[in-house]
Amino acid sequence: MPQISNKGKLMPASPIRKLTPFAEGAKQQGKKVYHLNIGQPDIETPEVMLNAIKNIDFKVWAYTQSEGTLSYRKKLVEYYNRANYNVTVDDILVTTGASEAITIAMQTCLDSDDEVIIPEPFYANYNAFAWMSSVKIKPVLSHIENGFALPPISEFEKLITTKTRAIFICNPNNPTGYLYSYEEMVELKNLCLKYDLYLFADEAYREFCYDGSKFYSPMHLDGLDEHVIVFDSVSKRYSACGARLGCFITKNRKVIETALKFAQARLSPGMVAQLAGEAAVDTPQSYFDNVNKEYTERRNMLVSSLNKMEGVYCPNPGGAFYVVAKFPVDDCEAFCQWMLEEFDYDNQTVMMAPAAGFYSSEDAGRDEIRLAYVLNKEDLANAMICLEKALKEYPGRKTVGSLQIGVES
Numbered sequence: 001m002p003q004i005s006n007k008g009k010l011m012p013a014s015p016i017r018k019l020t021p022f023a024e025g026a027k028q029q030g031k032k033v034y035h036l037n038i039g040q041p042d043i044e045t046p047e048v049m050l051n052a053i054k055n056i057d058f059k060v061w062a063y064t065q066s067e068g069t070l071s072y073r074k075k076l077v078e079y080y081n082r083a084n085y086n087v088t089v090d091d092i093l094v095t096t097g098a099s100e101a102i103t104i105a106m107q108t109c110l111d112s113d114d115e116v117i118i119p120e121p122f123y124a125n126y127n128a129f130a131w132m133s134s135v136k137i138k139p140v141l142s143h144i145e146n147g148f149a150l151p152p153i154s155e156f157e158k159l160i161t162t163k164t165r166a167i168f169i170c171n172p173n174n175p176t177g178y179l180y181s182y183e184e185m186v187e188l189k190n191l192c193l194k195y196d197l198y199l200f201a202d203e204a205y206r207e208f209c210y211d212g213s214k215f216y217s218p219m220h221l222d223g224l225d226e227h228v229i230v231f232d233s234v235s236k237r238y239s240a241c242g243a244r245l246g247c248f249i250t251k252n253r254k255v256i257e258t259a260l261k262f263a264q265a266r267l268s269p270g271m272v273a274q275l276a277g278e279a280a281v282d283t284p285q286s287y288f289d290n291v292n293k294e295y296t297e298r299r300n301m302l303v304s305s306l307n308k309m310e311g312v313y314c315p316n317p318g319g320a321f322y323v324v325a326k327f328p329v330d331d332c333e334a335f336c337q338w339m340l341e342e343f344d345y346d347n348q349t350v351m352m353a354p355a356a357g358f359y360s361s362e363d364a365g366r367d368e369i370r371l372a373y374v375l376n377k378e379d380l381a382n383a384m385i386c387l388e389k390a391l392k393e394y395p396g397r398k399t400v401g402s403l404q405i406g407v408e409s
C-alpha cells in the first residue's frame, strides 16, 4: 500500500470533534445530546444575506478575482471604515474563511521552523495551520485565575529568538472569551515594534463584546501598518459558518502582494458566498443588538450556573461565545467521554470540549473544559442541570476545597 506522509501522520486532530463518535453512540442509545462543544451558533443568519442568494440569476458559476470581487471588497471597506480601520480595497484579500487567511499569512510571513508566539489556550486549529506551514508555535501561558488576561510582556520576551517572526492573538478570544484592553494592545504594539515582529490578529469574534466594553483592534494603533495582519470571517458575525468566507487585511504592500500569489494558486473564493457577504454588510444594527443581548443572557446564565456547582470555577468573559471553566476532576477528557458513554440524566447528556487540546504546553488545561453557549436558554439550562448531576455522580471526581478559586457571576 502506498504510504502516508509523516506530515499527514503527525497532523493534529481537532479536539473539538474528537469525541464525536461517543456523541453518536449516545444518540444511537436514544439520548439527547446538548452540544456545547462546537462554535456552531443556533442564531439565524441575517435575512439580507439569505435574500441575496435566493433566486440569483447567473448563467455561468464562474471564478472571481483571486483577491475577491471588487464590489465585495468595496463593501468590506465600508464595513471596516465604520469601525475606523481606515483601509482601502487594496488592503483586503478575500479568503475561504478565516482559516485560509491564517494559513496564507503563515506561508507568506514565516519560513519553515520560524516561530510564532501565541498566548494559550488558543483556537486549537492554530496547531494544525502551523503544522501545515511547518511553523513552530511558542505558547505563552495565560491563567484562569485572572480570567486569561494577556500574560506579562516579559513572558513573551523570554521566548523571542532569532527565529521569532510573529505574535498571534485572537480577540475576543476563542476559547477563553477574553477581550483585550487598549493598554494590552499598546503593550503588544511596543513589543512588535521593538523586535520587528508581525502582529497577527484573529478578529472572527469582533462583533461579540459584552457589558458595553469596547473592542480594540491593532488596526486602531498608529505606527503598526507594516506589522499588522487581521484575519476575519463572516462565520460568526452573521452566523454563516457554511458560507466559508473570510478575509486577510493588511496595509503592508509587500505582504499583500506575496499573499496574493498564494491566493492565485487556489484560484478564487466562492462567487455565491461573496454575493451573500456583500449584502451582509447592510445587516441592520438591530440584528447585532438582539444577538448581543441574547449572548449576554446566555453567558450570564452559563457562568452563574457553573460557579454554583461545587468545585467548579468559571471566569466571566467579556466577549466571543465561549467560556473555559475549571472542573474538580483530574482529567477532563475522561470526564467528557464518560458523560457521553456512561451518563445520562432523564435520557439527556452534554458534549463539551476538553480544554487540553487548546494548549500546546504538555499537561496544561487537563482540568479545564471549553463550553460554547450556542444553544437557546432553555437547552442551556437543561444542559447545566445535566452537568451538575454528572459531576455529583462522576467516579473520578477530586475532593473539593483546594480548587475553589473564587466566584464571579
Ligand SMILES: Cc1ncc(COP(=O)(O)O)c(C=O)c1O
Binding pocket: 039, 096, 097, 098, 099, 100, 123, 170, 174, 202, 204, 232, 233, 234, 235, 241, 244, 245, 246
Ligand atoms: C478564533 C477562530 N478563528 C478562525 C476560525 C475559523 O473561521 P472560518 O469559519 O472563517 O474559517 C474559527 C472558527 O471557529 C475561530 O474560532
